[in-house]
Amino acid sequence: NAGVTQTPKFQVLKTGQSMTLQCAQDMNHNSMYWYRQDPGMGLRLIYYSASEGTTDKGEVPNGYNVSRLNKREFSLRLESAAPSQTSVYFCASSHGTSGYNEQFFGPGTRLTVL
């Protein structure tokens, strides 16, 4: 099993450009998440999807949109990138069942907005 995969690994954007970060999991998990991590800080939740067909805002959703394409895939879109969105983005997934609900994280996408 590959677990949680993210593409791309690195990206540099100019202010105002758009891009989509891709995330996929092969563990048949119900829930998926997008976090961002700024230097020296803990992770902050951007959006999450409790199950296929649903999405909800997390702590810092402004400037982002998400799509739960199917059970495996959860994408994060930046419509008009800003320097404040320079960060490392982590995708995660979890089963969603009590007792088996730990989150599994991908390797991250390092995004720089100039």
Next chain:
Amino acid sequence: DAKTTQPPSMDCAEGRAANLPCNHSTISGNEYVYWYRQIHSQGPQYIIHGLKNNETNEMASLIITEDRKSSTLILPHATLRDTAVYYCIVSHSQGAQKLVFGQGTRLTINP
């Protein structure tokens, strides 16, 4: 979700037990204590979780006080590869979890 308090940094000698404390005085009855760690700039890795009983797995042990207001993560024989930032998080255990990562404890294992 309840908030947690952890020391910003700790040191431990290789081969010794590393004991990482966490305070969560506002934890509610149905919330669990979760521990994750982040090695360098990798994605966080789940370690262990518990409700009120002590828990042990192949990575670590979790000791939760009887009043559930604090807990300790124990790495029994720390190695250099255990150098990481450790996050103590309180959350319910069912459905989607909106994990709140604080700043964690930066644990350095010294040779």
